[in-house]
Amino acid sequence: MNTSEFDDVMVEFITESRENLDELDTALVTLEQHPDPGVIAKIFRAVHTIKGTSGFLGLRTLESVTHIGENLLSKMRDGDMPVTQANTTGLLGMADAVRAILDNVEATGTEGSETYPALIEQLSRLNSGEEPPVAALAPAPAPEVVPAAADAKPAKAKTTRRKAAVDPVVEITDAPAPRRRGAKAGAPATPASVTQLKPRRVKANPPAKKVEEPVVEDPARMGEQLVERGLATETQVDDAVLLQTQGDPRHLGELLVEQGVVKPNDVVEVLKTQAEERPAANESIRVDVGLLDDLMNLVGELVLARNQILQFNASFFDPSFSATSQRLNLITSELQEGVMKTRMQPIDNIWNKFPRIVRDLSLSCGKNARLEMEGKHTEVDKTLLEAIKDPLTHLIRNAIDHGLETPEVRMATGKSAEGTVRLSAYHEGGQVIIEIADDGAGIDANIIRRKAVQKGLMTADDAATRPDRDIVNVIFQPGFSTAEQVSNISGRGVGMDVVKTNIEAIGGTVDVQTVIGRGTTFKVKIPLTLAIIPALLVNAGGERYAIPQVSLVELVRLDGESAAAGIESVQGAPVHRLRGKLLPLVFLNDVFGTPPSPTDDAINIVVVQSDDTQFGLVVDDISDTAEIVVKPLGRLLKGASGFAGATIMGDGKVALILDLLGVSQLAGVSSTSAARAQAEANANRSFEVTNDHESILIVGIGDRRFALPLAHVTRLEELPIAAVRTAGDHRVIHYRDQILPLVTLADRLGIYAQSANEQNLQVLVCGAGERSVGLIVDQVFDIVDERLEYSDRTETYGVMGTTVIGGEVTDVLDIRAFVAQDVLAAAEVAA
Amino acid sequence: MSTVTQSPTPSTSSATRSTVNLCTFRLHEFMIGIDVTLVQEVLNRQDATRIPLVSDVVQGLINLRGEIVTTIDLRRRLGLPLRTPDDPCMNVVIRTADGPVALAVDTIGDVIDADESLFEFPPPTLSGPHREFVTGVFKLDESLLLLIDLDRVLDPSTIKIKTEVPA
Structure with a gap:
């Protein structure tokens, strides 16, 4: 039996069993709250599959543990045994034992010497209806792990699987309906029942042991769907099911149509929906995580190579090479995004x-x-x-x-x-x-x-x-x-x-x-992800450093006279007055002990946020933004604070990535009282939303209203739609001798746009000069002076929160989701 | 905490005549050898990115086909006179359990089979390279070959990292 084929079966079994066990835990806890035959059936199936396969694979201990658990479950399923806390605890214990055995099998190839006599004893007592002495458990009432939605309408919970996906509250009672209404609905058997519970993780090859169990009869849900859509009443469906059980060979849909309850079209419609739900089973495959990691590393290398080619291209005037490298650029970005997505869970x-x-x-x-x-x-x-x-x-x-x-x-x-x-x-x-x-x-x-x-x-x-x-x-x-x-x-x-x-x-x-x-x-x-991050590249002391974009707040450049006057000192600590607030400054050259080598007289301040502290990092020069691949520093440099890793630049050289928390600690910023006061002031919201009144622009996108600080917008423009061109994958427009990239907010926010004016586009121009972006909205409503306060709990992409302005509900636009930080900073500098 | 997987420490009492395969290189006026199986490759002079706040022993970071490799200046590490910009410099990349590490040396020499009978522990009067890093000496015909202890050379706990801002 020691063939690799056998190993494959074993690995498959372990992976699958682990997934089943995770569901089992949740299901058992749910069961305690709402004894539901559907949930018991589900648990039973999971345990049964493990038991069956373990017998086949010769895992005797596993078989004996699951066997006795299965007995208990079958009694519970048949209603011979109530669902009690003791029963649940016993079964959870069984799940733990199965986990331990699986771990052993994976690590050593054997089940280990533990045979779980105590657990088997406990389960057999439960089987015979005795309450085992479970000393460890306090007699506290069982915890409520049921979501608010299910609380409100517990009866509904089990039939709202599809709704659950949009319900913000977790749906644990997310089981197939217990009533197998319409078991013979006019559809072929749906995929393995386990897949129904977790539509996201679908199995390519369902466990073999399914069909012989009576509980596996698949609830095809024709009846449910019809009831849900209000096409038939529960009684009508139940009557039809009764006919089926009395031996009527026809499908449920046929029966209902014949009785004139529903129209044939409605049945066809439901069948279509079912068919759409189904193919998912064959469209997902299991992939080894190691393979994904390798892919991610390769994409990281590709991004680096792409950066190098792009840099090379800049000094090499060959149109066809240029076109090819642009294409490479695009493909790499898309590939990167795709591989990134495969790793998202x-x-x-x-x-x-x-x-x-x-x-x-x-x-x-x-x-x-x-x-x-x-x-x-x-x-x-x-x-x-x-x-x-x-x-x-x-x-x-x-x-x-x-x-x-x-x-x-x-x-x-x-x-x-x-x-x-x-x-x-x-x-x-x-x-x-x-x-x-x-x-x-x-x-x-x-x-x-x-x-x-x-x-x-x-x-x-x-x-x-x-x-x-x-x-x-x-x-x-x-x-x-x-x-x-x-x-x-x-x-x-x-x-x-x-x-x-x-x-x-x-x-x-x-x-x-x-x-x-x-x-x-x-x-x-x-x-969101670790491997590839956008970063700002700066120079100090002749070396390049990368600052992760997430820590960036803005860039400030002090020229000429303002350079000399812009830096003041509070008890020896350098500060800069940024819009009336004191910003502690850290000179990167001082921290690193490198000689300053500024390219001109100007002072470049990178305003960054680290932990709860905001400070200005003074660097020699600010060069560019780039996507960088984070690589760890070796073990030799483990103690080096101030660096989060290193990356390889377009020219093949290595650049260090700054760890701002480390830098602020090295510079002693995080503990100064000035910084603390600043942090306190910024604690609630670091980004531009102050407690003072400010000008707020209100725009309409689709049928919704959005607010954003006017400070981010350089100009409001009405531009002819005919002048819009497509360049690469972007829409751009020729604007003030510049190419202005356009972002359609409706698309990005997933809103259906309703353009009021077919000829012209309403564009909010953000940023200045080359660093500009145009945001397309449907309407510009108003500019108000108000204090922007909002509830900040939202999951919607691009929306920071919701507020009421002028008596109307208005979403606060998260402009950072659409406009890069440096563009906003450019607007600041220009202003 | 062993960085280097194997380290040749041939015993002088060994009765059988066996040899060790050593990669040799020149550093200042010394000939130094390390187990050849630990050497991944040899590179020409590389521009390393300097790392602030880290001991001078760390020359910097180099890009080795997409992998970031720390370079140790072996002259500094062994307390030898510093290299002038005109001196030749090569990198010997060593395989360690935590990925490759490069040693900046002067020039690379031959790979030799050194007879274990020629091995001797370092004499107590040894001067030159820091004694703590030298495990022994091979008395070759043309010169003496110093065997160095890579585990010690690459021990991160002995490479000082500054945590204070220089005054």
């Missing part, structure tokens, strides 16, 4: 472990917790997803263990007994934001002060004078834990610092906000 892939964690934890802590998830479809690069898994798990554990109070305490303070832990994820400004919020007790800054002094992390004076916001961040320091009692979950003084380190290691940040008595929110920001 919905964050749900790690979130789906959390319902189980929340359940187990709240049971063992004696808390009553409910998990809400929002934005589970937010996509993140796979590598990053792996990297944030542990930190997120830790934050969730903390939220339940430290954050939420016990039900008694909650009742006493007038809260509902049930605490909520809310996970949300969304994209914002090229980053992914993940929030973990609990409505627990909050963090008391004074307790932190006391502990920090006790543990010698700061002096008493220091503790007394620093603001609460600062103090709360002390929880991220190594060796700090406030847990009164060390539990086996958290409170050992490692953890929060590891969370912070791990998140920073992938270029992310973590921030905490807390209100005593109201709860704590951790905000984790991570980049």
